[in-house]
Amino acid sequence: xxxxxxxxxxxAAIKDEVRDKIAQTGDRYGRKPCLCVIIVGENPASQxxxxxxxxxxxxxxxxxxxxxxxxxxxxxxxxxxxxxxNADPGVDGILVQLPLPRHINEEKVIDTISQAKDVxxxxxxxxxxxxxxKRCIQPCTPKGILHLIRSTGIDIQGKRAVVVGxxxxxxxxxxxxxxxxxxxxxxxxxRTPDLAEVTRQADILVVAVGRERMxxxxxxxxxAVVIDVGMNRDAEGKLCGDVDFDSAxxxxxxxTPVPGGVGPMTIAMLMQNTLECFFAHxx
Ligand code: NDP
Numbered sequence: 001x002x003x004x005x006x007x008x009x010x011x012a013a014i015k016d017e018v019r020d021k022i023a024q025t026g027d028r029y030g031r032k033p034c035l036c037v038i039i040v041g042e043n044p045a046s047q048x049x050x051x052x053x054x055x056x057x058x059x060x061x062x063x064x065x066x067x068x069x070x071x072x073x074x075x076x077x078x079x080x081x082x083x084x085x086n087a088d089p090g091v092d093g094i095l096v097q098l099p100l101p102r103h104i105n106e107e108k109v110i111d112t113i114s115q116a117k118d119v120x121x122x123x124x125x126x127x128x129x130x131x132x133x134k135r136c137i138q139p140c141t142p143k144g145i146l147h148l149i150r151s152t153g154i155d156i157q158g159k160r161a162v163v164v165g166x167x168x169x170x171x172x173x174x175x176x177x178x179x180x181x182x183x184x185x186x187x188x189x190x191r192t193p194d195l196a197e198v199t200r201q202a203d204i205l206v207v208a209v210g211r212e213r214m215x216x217x218x219x220x221x222x223x224a225v226v227i228d229v230g231m232n233r234d235a236e237g238k239l240c241g242d243v244d245f246d247s248a249x250x251x252x253x254x255x256t257p258v259p260g261g262v263g264p265m266t267i268a269m270l271m272q273n274t275l276e277c278f279f280a281h282x283x
Pocket of ligand 1: 141164165166167168169170171188190191192195208209210211229230231232262263264266
């Protein structure tokens, strides 16, 4: 039976660390770190994510600003708000909750956020810095995944890592972070023939596909570290991952549950990134 990687507990410890650092910083800079979250429209899942981010910011002792804009907000208006926040010395982190309404170009919005306040790590300059090995703000979910893998105590160096999924927000950056940790990395995707043959070679398997319980126990190498990024609703409306937990935990050495695995880590990393931006602004 695989050991459970308890993302909830690990993320709680990280949030407490951030909280302690903020408390210790006290009034040294005359203000607390400030995270601004912008949400456009009424997407119910986005509302929940934003609420959780704001709650976490309050928990760690940051100032949190939530800007809720109506669905029909124009792109120009949104870009204008972002530019104002970029210029505001009291704001350390700016996050625009995705997805945005279809009439707004997400790429343009992300790249309008100042690179130094891009706490999601999605800005083209942060992405470019990540891929060229320069100092950057790392994207929250991939950064959280590396924390979870490290929490097992395994040495990533020299391990075979397989990432299933190649999105810009999860698959590709997590592959780069694993590469930086000296794993031998394979990225699989929807055109990969015989996926099971590839995943069975993985000492570290990260699955970020968005397909309910797609990776089953027989696709996993015995003893592997399995990180399930997926957040799907099954036919009964139950939250489930991309990995079939019941069959996978019998084979894996370590495995993340859904919920309680990667999800809470994303928010903890957002807190860490915002704190890093705050210190960088005050350097
Ligand atoms: P995307 O839809 O952007 O990417 C999915 C990737 O999976 C694509 O690269 C696609 O391949 C690949 N894929 C699709 N079907 C298959 C298949 N049958 N076999 C192999 N690969 C396949 O998703 P995201 O990366 O944005 O998200 C993935 C999952 O992670 C979702 O469930 C999402 O909700 C969740 N998520 C969770 C977060 C968290 O904080 N816990 C944060 C972000 C995402 P191709 O490129 O060839 O189309």
